[in-house]
Structure formats: C-alpha cells, structure tokens
Amino acid sequence: MTTMAPQRPRPTSVAVRATRFGAAVASPRPSAPAALVPLYEVPSVASDLYDEIADCPACDLARTRTQTVPGSGPLPCDLMFIGEGPGQREDELGLPFVGRSGQFLDELLASIGRSRRDVYVTNVVKCRPPGNRDPEPSEMAACRGFLDRQIEMAQPKVVATLGRFSMARWFPGERISAIHGQPRTLDGVTVIPMYHPAAALRNGSLRAVMMQDFARINELLKAAS
Ligand code: URA
Numbered sequence: 001m002t003t004m005a006p007q008r009p010r011p012t013s014v015a016v017r018a019t020r021f022g023a024a025v026a027s028p029r030p031s032a033p034a035a036l037v038p039l040y041e042v043p044s045v046a047s048d049l050y051d052e053i054a055d056c057p058a059c060d061l062a063r064t065r066t067q068t069v070p071g072s073g074p075l076p077c078d079l080m081f082i083g084e085g086p087g088q089r090e091d092e093l094g095l096p097f098v099g100r101s102g103q104f105l106d107e108l109l110a111s112i113g114r115s116r117r118d119v120y121v122t123n124v125v126k127c128r129p130p131g132n133r134d135p136e137p138s139e140m141a142a143c144r145g146f147l148d149r150q151i152e153m154a155q156p157k158v159v160a161t162l163g164r165f166s167m168a169r170w171f172p173g174e175r176i177s178a179i180h181g182q183p184r185t186l187d188g189v190t191v192i193p194m195y196h197p198a199a200a201l202r203n204g205s206l207r208a209v210m211m212q213d214f215a216r217i218n219e220l221l222k223a224a225s
Contacts, residue, residue, distance in 0.1 A: 040095070043075040045153055049146065053126050058142040061127035067094045071122030071150055078221055079114070080156035081105070082147070082166035083123045084196060085135045091128035096121045101197040104207075105162075108197070108214045120154050122147065124165045135165060151189075157224035158217060159189055163196030181213035183220055190220050 053070045069086040089099035097105050125135045125143045161167040170191045183192040194213050200206040
C-alpha cells in the first residue's frame with residue numbers, strides 16, 4: 001500500500017494562506033489592504049512553484065524570513081515587473097510591493113490604465129534581506145531558477161525591470177541613469193529598464209521620470225502583439 005505524504009496546504013485563497021501561517025481566519029487579515037485581496041489568489045499554474053519557494057532552504061535568507069514572497073498576478077501575463085526583494089511589509093504579508101514603493105507602483109500602473117490585477121509582479125529574491133539590505137550575489141543566484149520559471153510561465157511580451165538588480169540580468173554592467181526608459185528586445189522579449197519606485201520616494205525628481213518611462217509601456221505592448 002502506498003502511504004501518502006501529508007499534503008501541504010496551498011496558498012490558493014486568503015483563508016488557506018492565513019491558516020497556513022497560523023491565523024485560522026476565514027477572511028483577510030485586517031492589516032491586508034482590501035485592494036490586495038485578489039492578489040492572494042495563486043494562479044493554478046504556479047501553485048507547485050509557490051510551494052517550492054515556500055519550502056526553499058537554499059540561502060541564509062530562509063533563516064530570517066517570516067514567509068516567502070513569490071509573486072502576484074495572473075499567469076500567463078503580457079506585462080511583468082521584476083523588483084529587487086521583499087521589504088518588511090512584504091515579508092509580513094507574503095505579497096510583493098505592498099509597502100510605500102508598492103503604493104507608488106499602483107499609481108504608476110493607474111497612469112497607464114493598468115492595475116495589479118492584470119500585471120505579474122515579482123522580485124529577484126523571494127525572501128526579505130534583513131534590514132532591507134541589498135541582496136547578495138549568492139542569494140540572487142540561489143533564487144534565479146525560480147525567476148526563470150516565472151518568466152517561462154508568464155510568457156510576457158514586455159518585462160519592466162525595477163531597479164538595478166533585476167536590470168543586471170539583461171543589461172549587465174550598464175548604468176540605470178543612462179539606460180532607463182530605453183527598451184531592447186532580447187530573446188524575443190521587450191525589456192524596459194526602470195528606476196525602482198523606492199528611488200523616486202527618496203528623490204522626488206524621479207517621480208516624473210518614472211511616469212514618463214511608464215508611459216512607453218502600452219506602445220511597447222502594442223508593438224509586441
Ligand atoms: N521593493 C522591492 O523590490 N520589492 C518589493 O516587493 C517591495 C519593495
């Protein structure tokens with residue numbers, strides 16, 4: 001007789017996800033902004049991958065994380081954003097870009113008629129670097145396979161990199177101040193490097209720059225169709 005391994009609950013809904021992490025509730029945690037509720041739904045194509053990420057012990061970030069932050073949004077998806085790594089709020093909620101940077105990302109998306117519901121958002125590393133330090137090369141390398149698989153599942157027409165760590169995958173050695181907003185088609189995907197939203201929170205003059213760079217996205221999606 002085959003003995004079945006106990007099934008790990010999958011984060012397919014708010015209730016399941018919250019239960020998995022200890023709070024047996026049937027509705028979102030009060031701290032989760034209402035607008036983010038749909039993001040708790042894991043695309044079925046990604047649920048095995050998200051489980052693997054949740055169990056990943058590959059680098060030291062596994063020891064300090066509250067939970068992993070795999071990504072949010074539908075898969076496949078024509079438009080994908082790749083940030084750096086989860087911060088404190090993301091680590092608490094298990095969702096990418098839910099802090100102040102995320103609020104600005106929402107504004108940027110709204111400026112091009114989009115919302116989180118129709119874009120896929122993830123990070124180079126899926127666990128919070130302690131104190132929000134930069135991710136180490138070894139941590140990015142340990143997470144690379146997950147990002148590769150997410151890109152494969154998304155089949156995006158356009159990838160927007162947010163900040164220098166995701167930019168380095170496609171534009172190694174280049175400077176964000178020189179190439180932001182300038183798309184290139186690489187391996188059949190249009191990649192547009194963008195500043196990280198946190199950079200615009202630190203330096204207000206980058207807000208308008210980011211708005212301008214975002215304004216190119218719809219034209220790139222159209223051209224890639
Ligand atoms: N910064 C990132 O790069 N990713 C997040 O998810 C949040 C902040």
